[in-house]
Amino acid sequence: MSDINTMILVEHPLNEKMRTWLRIEYLLKQLLYQKNFKNIASTLTFFRAVSDLIDILERFEIRGDLLKKLEYQQQKLSSWLCAPNTDKDLIDSLITKLEACKNALVSAPRIRDCLKEDRLITSVRQRLSISGGGCSFDLPALHLWLHLPDEDQSQYIGNIIYTLKPLHHALMMILDFVRQSSSLEMVNSSNGFFKGNTEKGELLRLRIPLKNRLYPKISGNKNRYVIHFIPLEPEHSRSVDNFSFELACC
Incomplete structure (x- = not known):
């Protein structure tokens, strides 16, 4: 069983080129595994x-x-x-x-x-x-x-x-x-949302505590982005309100 203190790393592309590259990386990992x-x-x-x-x-x-x-x-x-x-x-x-x-x-x-x-x-x-x-x-x-x-x-x-x-x-x-172009930093969500601006960002990287049982729904581009945290199960909706996570915009 996973440790409840585990941090889950999530990556989200901010342009189509990065989206394609991450998909290729995913497929290459499958081939090697x-x-x-x-x-x-x-x-x-x-x-x-x-x-x-x-x-x-x-x-x-x-x-x-x-x-x-x-x-x-x-x-x-x-x-x-x-x-x-x-x-x-x-x-x-x-x-x-x-x-x-x-x-x-x-x-x-x-x-x-x-x-x-x-x-x-x-x-x-x-x-x-x-x-x-x-x-x-x-x-x-x-x-x-x-x-x-x-x-x-x-x-x-x-x-x-x-x-x-x-x-x-x-x-x-x-x-x-x-x-490696940007380091993960601790930030706080507000009511399950986090908004940010960036200059020509290509990739968002998030480390989220497993104990919150939340997954991010992200929309954005090279200039701005919005992260909406959604509970995996309805009974954990309270954990959406305010919590800290690590974020890097690369």
């Missing part, structure tokens, strides 16, 4: 995440947006080199890592095309929209694949993870910079 298959459920979770990732890569220019953000971070760090009392070695190291991410992303083949050309991924994608479409008679190729030796499955999954590596590294580095 499910890479050791133990049953058909974990296998379908993996392939469904791959399918969703393909859909996102088809709808948005992810590579170009990530390259622009990496370049922006490099320029920002370079401007700090002339500032007094800066750790120049650390900044040079970060600039080098950003450059490595850029080069890997530029030289990588089109990830979307690599995934779509895989016959097993294609066959599974065609059945994911069917209720119960993971049955062996719907996906005989996957049924056979599940009975292959572990080393064959590991090699196949390893190739997919390797294909996604440039995307994964670039995205995680960018999100790390964003998340």
Whole structure:
């Protein structure tokens, strides 16, 4: 059972680009967590995440947006080199890592095309929209694949993870910079609401006490936002009135 003193971390994007990046991060985590298959459920979770990732890569220019953000971070760090009392070695190291991410992303083949050309991924994608479409008679190729030796499955999954590596590294580095751009600070809600202003904010991060049994409904953009705290169960509505939580606008 969870400790009642646990703090729940919640993140909310303030623009469409960040929304897309967080969704990609979520899918990449599923791919990495499910890479050791133990049953058909974990296998379908993996392939469904791959399918969703393909859909996102088809709808948005992810590579170009990530390259622009990496370049922006490099320029920002370079401007700090002339500032007094800066750790120049650390900044040079970060600039080098950003450059490595850029080069890997530029030289990588089109990830979307690599995934779509895989016959097993294609066959599974065609059945994911069917209720119960993971049955062996719907996906005989996957049924056979599940009975292959572990080393064959590991090699196949390893190739997919390797294909996604440039995307994964670039995205995680960018999100790390964003998340570390602002520190969590204690603030107070009023009657279940909190309003704030920001200058070109990209991401809200909240740490909420589990004991309050509240979840946030957030609306906003790069300039302003509103957080409405809602009780999970009606009997806990009193805890909405006024309480403290931690907030960072990154």
